Amino acid sequence: MTDRGAAPPGAQAGDGAILRIDHVTKRFGGLVAVDDVTFDVKKGEIFALIGPNGAGKTTLFNGITGIFPPTAGRIVFQGREITGAKPHQVAAFGIARTFQNIRLFEYMSSLDNVRLGQHCRMHAKLWDSLFKTPAEHREEQRVTDRAMELLQFVGIEQYTHIYARNLPYGSQRRLEIARALATNPALLLLDEPAAGFTPQEKVELMGLVHKIVDQGVTVFLIEHDMKVVMGVSRRIVVLDHGEKIAEGTPEQVRRDQRVIEAYLGTQH
Template sequence: MSQQPAPADNILELTDLTKRFGGLVAVDNVSLNIKRGEVFALIGPNGAGKTTLFNNVTGLFQPTSGRVVFDGRDITGFKPHQVARWGIARTFQNIRLFDYMTCLDNVRVGRHVRMKAKVWDSLLKLPRERREEERVTEEAMEFLRFVGIAKHANQYARNLAYGQQRRLEIARALATEPKLLLLDEPAAGFTPQEKVELMQLVKKILTRGITVFLIEHDMKVVMGISERIVVLDHGEKIAEGPPDEVRKDVRVIEAYLGKSA
């Protein structure tokens, strides 16, 4: 496949992305462009195919057809670890932490792709491996401080409170130094106070030059932080635009409230 360099202002371009499971079309011919440095939200009713779309971008699923171009590079069909290496990180809808590892280790796993140590370095604990470990530990602590859970560094991930687990997952994703961060329902189950804190955190992430692409159900959060929104229903894109426009879109209201409304 020929590689056409994307215009520099688009970090992610999906072209006619389709994913079928047998007869079910989970994502149906979706195209969208995400601009560098924006907060882009993906909304839609349950089962609309939002997480499936994320999974296609991150290589967990192979798209049935269509293209995924990230930062000017065609990454369609890449394996998850390759996608992560090129600079896309994600969190999961149902938090997937490494339960029986400490918070610090969770984040240090996030640093994995940016580390160089090989088997021999580790086996023999060569000085350069030691130095790298020390550096990475310090960096990992920085990420924990960034999301505000550094004091729990040596606790097992499973022992954290729910909100802290969400934060840890974000810290772990940030540790891979992504250019694009995918957040899958980051505010699910949050109190209003926690939602405000989350919005602040997303803004802080933006200042690091990271583009944020999120799935979210909570309209206050979506309207509060995102610059553009795409609405998915039954796998199809039914609306796209700034929050205010999308809110008024007839098809969107129908999709959420049913035709009778």
């Protein structure tokens, strides 16, 4: 991760908020999955979204990335409204994501998965691809180098030429992060990156998240495991039944009465 290249177009410091969720609501038929939620993610931080099962966390991610656009409200990224933009446009603006139930391209090698991630940062046109022009050749080389770099960065370079489906579980999660980083994002959304991890793996993952932030990428993660969240993020928003019930530092959230109720009430 030496050279991150040019910042995505339209990057600006603004008031420090890289992502603004502004009164976002998502309904599926009669069900309100996300109910009038508002918060900011600040540039350069590790921000966490927590909440019990079915609180609407993934739905919110799907709303941000354009998979299921919100029913109401606005999503502003780097000072520009991206509500309702298509998923591939969102990726091009500089938001990358991983999925709760790992969605790798299982029959592509790890290398190809990461190279695919750079799709929207490549310039080869049909003509270049057809005739393997020198420009295309150079670009492929560059993309391959960058992919190798990313595989190394997340620590799975030994699986470069292995099909994604044949990787061990933990490495698949890492590969997904590498693939997301390949899109050269300013904001990385991680959907339960530590799900199914052993305590040891969780510690390693926290290290990786810190490394990513050190590269200048803002990290916004959903996590179930309170320990991971408390250890890694400075600011937390808690969702329950689609509503925001708390926001603040880990300490503040931990002491919040509604949060305790939400967790004790549903989980234990």
